[in-house]
Structures are given as C-alpha cells and as structure tokens.
Amino acid sequence: MENDAITWIIGPLDPVDVSSICTWFEIAKADLISEVLQVLFQASVGKRRIEHQQDASFVSPIARRLQSVTESLQEGSETWNRILAARQEIYLDMAKGGLNKEEFWRYRVFTEKAKDSMLKQVTSARINLREIDEIIGHARENQSPYKSGVRCPITGQDCDLSLIVDPSQVFVGFQFTSDHYKTPSLKAMVTEALQKMNLRPFFPDEHFEPVHISCEICHTLQQGAICIFEISDSNPNVMFELGLAYMLGKFTILLARKGSPGTQISDIAGIHRIEYDDLVECRDSIIRHLGDSSTLRKVLKSMAKEDTK
CATH class of the missing domain: 1.20.120 (Four Helix Bundle (Hemerythrin (Met), subunit A))
Structure with missing residues (x-):
C-alpha cells in the first residue's frame, strides 16, 4: 500500500x-x-x-x-x-x-x-x-581542409576526417605490458631519442578520442611522417598498426629485443629493424638511424611543404 x-x-x-x-x-x-x-x-x-x-x-x-x-x-x-x-x-x-x-x-x-x-x-x-x-x-x-583520400578499413568509404599534417609527430606502437621491456623505460628512451632530433612521440595509451580505436590510430598515423613499432611480442594490434603504416607509405622503424619472437617473423624478416640488448642501446640506435637517413630528410621536407600550402 x-x-x-x-x-x-x-x-x-x-x-x-x-x-x-x-x-x-x-x-x-x-x-x-x-x-x-x-x-x-x-x-x-x-x-x-x-x-x-x-x-x-x-x-x-x-x-x-x-x-x-x-x-x-x-x-x-x-x-x-x-x-x-x-x-x-x-x-x-x-x-x-x-x-x-x-x-x-x-x-x-x-x-x-x-x-x-x-x-x-x-x-x-x-x-x-x-x-x-x-x-x-x-x-x-566554409573551409577547405586537407583530406587524406584514404579508403577507411572500417567503413569501406573514403575517409572524410580533416587531416592536420604534423611532420614532428612520431607514432609509437608497442604492447602496453611486455616481458621484454618495462613500458615506462621504453617510452622514456624513445622520447629522449626523438627529442634529440626535434621530434615528439605520440603514444596511443596516453590519448583517447570517442571514436573507433582503429579510426583514431589511422588518423594519427596519417598526420606524421615517421612511425616506430616495438614488435618483440608480435602483438596482433601492433602488427595491424604496422600494416596500416606500410599501407600509408610511412617511414617506419622496427624495434625488437634480441632473441624475442619479434625477430622471428618471416613476413618482415627482410625489413631492416633495430635489435637491441637494452633500452639505452635502443635509444642510441634510433638516434643514429634517424640522423643517417637521407630518405627521412626528404620525407620531412616534403611534408613540411605540404603543410604550408
């Protein structure tokens, strides 16, 4: 009642x-x-x-x-x-x-x-x-934003997101929890290496947008000229991101701890990668690799010109 x-x-x-x-x-x-x-x-x-x-x-x-x-x-x-x-x-x-x-x-x-x-x-x-x-x-x-023209792997339609070209941004793909490295140490070493070259990292685990995660990753990959992937764990998500980067024609650096499963992947065995014993060695190798690449200099110069149009 x-x-x-x-x-x-x-x-x-x-x-x-x-x-x-x-x-x-x-x-x-x-x-x-x-x-x-x-x-x-x-x-x-x-x-x-x-x-x-x-x-x-x-x-x-x-x-x-x-x-x-x-x-x-x-x-x-x-x-x-x-x-x-x-x-x-x-x-x-x-x-x-x-x-x-x-x-x-x-x-x-x-x-x-x-x-x-x-x-x-x-x-x-x-x-x-x-x-x-x-x-x-x-x-x-009323604007004419730069569009990527990429066909979206999620919708199957042309991507219509506005694209802000940022040559200094470097996408860093990695398994968030690994037996081959400590995530904070990996991020610190990569950040140090990139800062030496006046570049800055984009770590996916530090960003969130209310859209499909694959859309966010693809959009971010398109913004920069360089991508770095730590593949020691052969993580499927990292491999998917690596495939997107290759599809987009990005300058890509692969990292793998010596003796890890990432050094045994036959499909990418012929692609140059940085194999390391410790993360300090990894950092120094990234700096040398970025500094010695004439291809990278051309890519960055081309993206900088595109950004000023």
Missing part, C-alpha cells in the same frame, strides 16, 4: 513506477554525455584545422553551448536529487503515522513540477547539441 501511495504521489515518468524515473534519467544522461564527447572530438579536429588557417571564430559559440549543456545536465541531476529527497520525506512521514490529503497533493504537485523541469533541461541540452553540430557543419563547409 505504501509503495502504491508513493507511485501515486511521484507519478510515473514513462510507464511503470518511481524507479523508471531514475533509470530513464541515468540513460538520458549517459546518452547526452556520449553525444557531448562526439561533438568535442569533432570540434577538436575542426578547431585544430581552423587554427592552422588562423580562423577559429566558430570555437566560442561551441564553447558557450557546451557550457549550457553542462549546466542543463547539472540542473537536471539536482532536480532528480530533490525528487529522491521528497520521496524519502514521504516515507518518513508515513512511518510517523501517515499523510493527510493536503500533504499528498503537496508532494504530487512538487514532483510533477520537478519532472517537468528535468525534461526541459534534457530538451535544452539536446537543442544546444544540435546547434553545435550545425555550427561545425557550417564551419567545415
């Missing part, structure tokens, strides 16, 4: 009982957060490209609307917490001896208004997200 009274006072949001309100709002909130992340990624890609062309005028309207989305979600969440507090108060009053008719109606009116407010906040958030999409679309229509 008490639960029936609570349901009558709170009222169902969409079909059944009080709990459906909480479920609905949590789903709506998660859905909106996902949409915000997608918009942030699109805005980030577009913002970097527009800034490269000295025009970032569309960024401020997006920032204002994202702030509105955040405020709407926050207010909606606070409203739901007030509903929960009201429900708790009803239970306490019932435990003390019940509610009179006037109190029943007071709670009923309060919760109906609270639910209406919550719905308005979610609707407002969605309107702002739609406007952000329109702003991004309009900005892209």
Whole structure:
C-alpha cells in the first residue's frame, strides 16, 4: 500500500513506477554525455584545422553551448536529487503515522513540477547539441581542409576526417605490458631519442578520442611522417598498426629485443629493424638511424611543404 501511495504521489515518468524515473534519467544522461564527447572530438579536429588557417571564430559559440549543456545536465541531476529527497520525506512521514490529503497533493504537485523541469533541461541540452553540430557543419563547409583520400578499413568509404599534417609527430606502437621491456623505460628512451632530433612521440595509451580505436590510430598515423613499432611480442594490434603504416607509405622503424619472437617473423624478416640488448642501446640506435637517413630528410621536407600550402 505504501509503495502504491508513493507511485501515486511521484507519478510515473514513462510507464511503470518511481524507479523508471531514475533509470530513464541515468540513460538520458549517459546518452547526452556520449553525444557531448562526439561533438568535442569533432570540434577538436575542426578547431585544430581552423587554427592552422588562423580562423577559429566558430570555437566560442561551441564553447558557450557546451557550457549550457553542462549546466542543463547539472540542473537536471539536482532536480532528480530533490525528487529522491521528497520521496524519502514521504516515507518518513508515513512511518510517523501517515499523510493527510493536503500533504499528498503537496508532494504530487512538487514532483510533477520537478519532472517537468528535468525534461526541459534534457530538451535544452539536446537543442544546444544540435546547434553545435550545425555550427561545425557550417564551419567545415566554409573551409577547405586537407583530406587524406584514404579508403577507411572500417567503413569501406573514403575517409572524410580533416587531416592536420604534423611532420614532428612520431607514432609509437608497442604492447602496453611486455616481458621484454618495462613500458615506462621504453617510452622514456624513445622520447629522449626523438627529442634529440626535434621530434615528439605520440603514444596511443596516453590519448583517447570517442571514436573507433582503429579510426583514431589511422588518423594519427596519417598526420606524421615517421612511425616506430616495438614488435618483440608480435602483438596482433601492433602488427595491424604496422600494416596500416606500410599501407600509408610511412617511414617506419622496427624495434625488437634480441632473441624475442619479434625477430622471428618471416613476413618482415627482410625489413631492416633495430635489435637491441637494452633500452639505452635502443635509444642510441634510433638516434643514429634517424640522423643517417637521407630518405627521412626528404620525407620531412616534403611534408613540411605540404603543410604550408
């Protein structure tokens, strides 16, 4: 009987009982957060490209609307917490001896208004997200960003992501946990080697974008001129990334600890790789390899020219 009274006072949001309100709002909130992340990624890609062309005028309207989305979600969440507090108060009053008719109606009116407010906040958030999409679309229509022209291995369609050429960025593929090296040490040695050549690493485990991981990897591979892959573990993900790099025609350096499975791969046995006993030796070999390569110098020079067009 008490639960029936609570349901009558709170009222169902969409079909059944009080709990459906909480479920609905949590789903709506998660859905909106996902949409915000997608918009942030699109805005980030577009913002970097527009800034490269000295025009970032569309960024401020997006920032204002994202702030509105955040405020709407926050207010909606606070409203739901007030509903929960009201429900708790009803239970306490019932435990003390019940509610009179006037109190029943007071709670009923309060919760109906609270639910209406919550719905308005979610609707407002969605309107702002739609406007952000329109702003991004309009900005892209008025720009001529460099496109990769690569056929996407995920969708089978031509890639339509804007591409920011960055010759100084070096993609570093490796197995995150390995028996052949300690990941922090590997990253430190590679970073030292690249900094000697005025280059900087891109480590996939330090970045996240709300898109398919293969899309993020492919997009990053296309941005730079050089890729480094540590293949000691013959990790399938690293091998997939290596295949993408070869497909894209990137200048690629292979690393493998001496005696590891990575030195036994027959398909790439004829491709030059750096085999090392320790990571200090690995670092020094990378520096020598980068410094001695006339091919790499030509690639970097070509990408630098492309970037200034």
